[in-house]
Amino acid sequence: MNILILLVPCSLLLGLGALVAFVWTLRHDQYSDPAGDAARILLDDEDAPPK
Amino acid sequence: MSMATCPGCVAAGPVAEQAAAGASAPTHELILPTLHCSACIRAVETLLNGRDDVACARVNLSRKRVAITAAPGADPTPWITALTAIGFEAHEARNDTAGTPDDGLILRLGIAGFAMMNVMLLSVAVWSGATDATRDFFHWIAATIALPAALYCAAPFFGSALSALRAARLNMDVPIALAILLACGLSLYETMIGGAHAYFDAALSLTFFLLAGRVLDTRMRSAARSAAADLAALEPSRVMRIEGATRVSCPVEEVRVGDVMWLAAGARVPVDGILLSPGAQLDRSALTGESDAVEVSEGRALTAGEVVLTGPVTVRATVDAQGSTLRRLVQLAALAEGARSRYTSLATRAAGIYAPLVHGLSFAAFLGWSVATGDIYHALTIAIATLIITCPCALGLAVPAVATVATGRLFRMGILVKSETALERLAEVDTVVFDKTGTLSDGALAPPPGVPEAVLGVLKALAEASNHPLSRSVLPALRSSEAQKLDTVEEVRGKGVRATCGGVPVALGDAGWIGQGAGTVLNVGDDIYPLMRVERAVPDADKALQSLRAMGFEIHMLTGDTRENADRLAVTLSVDHVHAGVGPENKQALIDALQERGRKVLMIGDGLNDTLALSGAWASIAPGTALEASQNAADVVLLGQNLSGVPAVLRIARSARRRILENFALAAGYNCIAIPLALMGFATPLMAALAMSTSSITVTLNALRTR
Numbered sequence: 001m002n003i004l005i006l007l008v009p010c011s012l013l014l015g016l017g018a019l020v021a022f023v024w025t026l027r028h029d030q031y032s033d034p035a036g037d038a039a040r041i042l043l044d045d046e047d048a049p050p051k
Numbered sequence: 052m053s054m055a056t057c058p059g060c061v062a063a064g065p066v067a068e069q070a071a072a073g074a075s076a077p078t079h080e081l082i083l084p085t086l087h088c089s090a091c092i093r094a095v096e097t098l099l100n101g102r103d104d105v106a107c108a109r110v111n112l113s114r115k116r117v118a119i120t121a122a123p124g125a126d127p128t129p130w131i132t133a134l135t136a137i138g139f140e141a142h143e144a145r146n147d148t149a150g151t152p153d154d155g156l157i158l159r160l161g162i163a164g165f166a167m168m169n170v171m172l173l174s175v176a177v178w179s180g181a182t183d184a185t186r187d188f189f190h191w192i193a194a195t196i197a198l199p200a201a202l203y204c205a206a207p208f209f210g211s212a213l214s215a216l217r218a219a220r221l222n223m224d225v226p227i228a229l230a231i232l233l234a235c236g237l238s239l240y241e242t243m244i245g246g247a248h249a250y251f252d253a254a255l256s257l258t259f260f261l262l263a264g265r266v267l268d269t270r271m272r273s274a275a276r277s278a279a280a281d282l283a284a285l286e287p288s289r290v291m292r293i294e295g296a297t298r299v300s301c302p303v304e305e306v307r308v309g310d311v312m313w314l315a316a317g318a319r320v321p322v323d324g325i326l327l328s329p330g331a332q333l334d335r336s337a338l339t340g341e342s343d344a345v346e347v348s349e350g351r352a353l354t355a356g357e358v359v360l361t362g363p364v365t366v367r368a369t370v371d372a373q374g375s376t377l378r379r380l381v382q383l384a385a386l387a388e389g390a391r392s393r394y395t396s397l398a399t400r401a402a403g404i405y406a407p408l409v410h411g412l413s414f415a416a417f418l419g420w421s422v423a424t425g426d427i428y429h430a431l432t433i434a435i436a437t438l439i440i441t442c443p444c445a446l447g448l449a450v451p452a453v454a455t456v457a458t459g460r461l462f463r464m465g466i467l468v469k470s471e472t473a474l475e476r477l478a479e480v481d482t483v484v485f486d487k488t489g490t491l492s493d494g495a496l497a498p499p500p501g502v503p504e505a506v507l508g509v510l511k512a513l514a515e516a517s518n519h520p521l522s523r524s525v526l527p528a529l530r531s532s533e534a535q536k537l538d539t540v541e542e543v544r545g546k547g548v549r550a551t552c553g554g555v556p557v558a559l560g561d562a563g564w565i566g567q568g569a570g571t572v573l574n575v576g577d578d579i580y581p582l583m584r585v586e587r588a589v590p591d592a593d594k595a596l597q598s599l600r601a602m603g604f605e606i607h608m609l610t611g612d613t614r615e616n617a618d619r620l621a622v623t624l625s626v627d628h629v630h631a632g633v634g635p636e637n638k639q640a641l642i643d644a645l646q647e648r649g650r651k652v653l654m655i656g657d658g659l660n661d662t663l664a665l666s667g668a669w670a671s672i673a674p675g676t677a678l679e680a681s682q683n684a685a686d687v688v689l690l691g692q693n694l695s696g697v698p699a700v701l702r703i704a705r706s707a708r709r710r711i712l713e714n715f716a717l718a719a720g721y722n723c724i725a726i727p728l729a730l731m732g733f734a735t736p737l738m739a740a741l742a743m744s745t746s747s748i749t750v751t752l753n754a755l756r757t758r
Binding site: 004008011012015016018019022023026031032033034035036039040041042043045 | 088089092093110111112113114154157158161162165168169172173185188192196
């Protein structure tokens with residue numbers, strides 16, 4: 001069962017990574033305009049990633 | 052933040068750099084109701100970002116707004132004019148409460164989701180047979196994740212439960228908070244003594260599902276609220292003030308006693324004042340319900356809310372903007388205490404039955420087991436397991452899930468539900484009271500009888516050439532006429548439109564401008580035809596009333612107008628109960644009288660004279676053309692003057708109420724199975740997890756059937 005020492009932290013780290021990514025999206029206003037984000041994908045000149 | 056995400060800023064030149072270096076928050080917000088696709092986004096952003104006085108403009112399509120960063124205090128009028136020129140109706144947003152208020156809730160939801168999945172992973176290992184040291188190890192990891200996560204994520208429930216307890220009430224959050232706290236406490240103790248059953252996953256999934264319900268709820272409601280606020284902003288917030296020899300646009304709030312205002316024909320009087328022009332016709336329907344135009348002469352007082360039909364006129368303000376009649380009525384309506392504040396929502400009533408029952412049962416289980424076995428610890432475990440497994444989860448989701456679906460469906464139909472208990476109250480309505488003027492009918496201009504066909508053709512052509520609401524209102528009556536060909540059409544703002552037709556000068560507009568007659572007249576060569584103001588039913592009124600009758604509602608019409616006008620419309624629409632010549636207080640008294648007879652009244656009205664009745668009725672609806680004060684007083688606002696929304700609201704409200712009751716029944720059904728098992732001491736964390744997820748999913752799926 002020693003493999004657990006490795007696997008449990010691994011799974012926790014993966015989950016934590018997802019959580020950090022989620023908090024990042026929230027901090028960058030990515031949930032304030034879902035309809036607009038869906039429409040902007042069709043615009044050619046919107047190449048610059050939101051900073 | 053939003054400034055940094057604006058790609059348009061890169062191209063916006065030196066102004067953008069200045070703004071980026073200094074303040075980055077948007078300074079202005081415009082509402083663009085017609086915005087609907089990516090081409091619109093590009094058109095609006097390209098136009099605004101190309102202007103020198105705009106540092107950055109970013110469209111928010113979900114809220115149909117554009118946030119503009121410019122010099123603070125800059126006048127948005129030129130932007131609005133430019134947007135109108137490329138075909139976008141634009142208004143200045145009055146309440147600059149940008150941003151999403153539910154970010155905190157979403158963060159909590161995300162954390163609860165993360166914690167729930169990880170703890171569930173560990174729990175699955177325990178359920179599938181981990182024992183001894185491995186089990187304790189997993190329990191300890193689960194505890195380190197679950198305890199801080201549950202305490203942080205469930206904070207909204209703790210807060211709400213605490214404030215309910217302080218007021219000596221029970222709401223749904225009390226059993227929820229108790230279940231979460233006890234589940235965490237019991238599991239921590241079990242972990243410390245190396246016990247078999249830890250409920251960390253149950254505590255977290257409870258939190259997660261309930262937070263999901265709450266996020267949906269607040270999202271939907273804030274969307275409806277912000278749309279309703281946008282609608283109110285369509286009321287002009289700026290007025291032309293005469294300063295010396297020029298007309299300057301200024302916000303209504305800045306009007307002071309003695310200011311001289313210039314009002315075009317069709318404009319609403321923004322604050323009380325005295326007429327300085329020789330004479331004018333007024334539409335007072337918003338204040339009194341009269342549908343006939345009123346003539347006033349120079350020096351007479353005008354009241355805020357009246358509409359100037361002939362113009363342009365100049366008016367001297369006799370009060371500051373804050374003291375105007377309009378504002379006083381708004382405040383009055385806010386004070387009026389209505390039936391709705393006494394209404395107890397279904398969720399509160401369910402919590403009132405559920406909480407004492409479950410708490411009583413688990414206390415009985417504790418007493419019973421301690422007496423029977425003498426083992427206090429064992430009795431306590433069973434009592435707490437009962438509390439956890441009875442799962443207020445489904446009960447907590449039962450109402451928000453249905454409300455979200457119903458509000459969302461109505462929102463897409465252009466119907467805004469503003470009040471939380473509106474749907475439940477609407478479902479109980481049995482009597483519908485309509486205001487007449489502005490709700491069932493509107494004013495239109497019509498040619499007098501006996502006018503030759505050729506003249507009607509000229510009138511149609513002139514009316515089509517103008518954008519003024521008054522001249523557009525002539526058109527429906529002229530559907531059968533053929534428009535004549537016009538040359539050299541010229542529209543004079545606020546006065547009328549003139550042209551030549553086969554060499555004959557023709558004009559349509561204000562009598563004072565044409566030089567003959569009174570009111571609005573049509574001039575063809577030497578002949579003058581005065582146009583009459585007539586009342587017509589709004590397009591959907593007949594169909595809406597028919598379906599309401601088919602649904603079994605008693606229909607009343609209530610108006611401040613004369614008996615003849617009221618009866619004429621009542622015959623067209625076949626309304627049985629007509630009350631004419633009713634003032635604002637009497638409107639409320641009439642509704643109170645109906646309600647004292649045990650009727651649940653839905654009031655539908657638009658005028659200031661309806662605000663008291665709107666707030667006094669069991670439920671209320673205002674059309675989108677209503678004044679801000681009436682919209683504030685109403686539970687539901689219809690976009691536009693589309694009365695066909697009324698039967699739809701009532702149908703969906705009834706369906707929603709049925710779904711809510713079904714959901715309560717479903718939740719109760721689960722508990723009928725779970726409670727006996729828990730009382731007998733057979734409850735396990737696995738059972739709790741299964742009961743919680745299945746009941747939550749069933750309740751949510753059932754909510755989707757609302758239509």
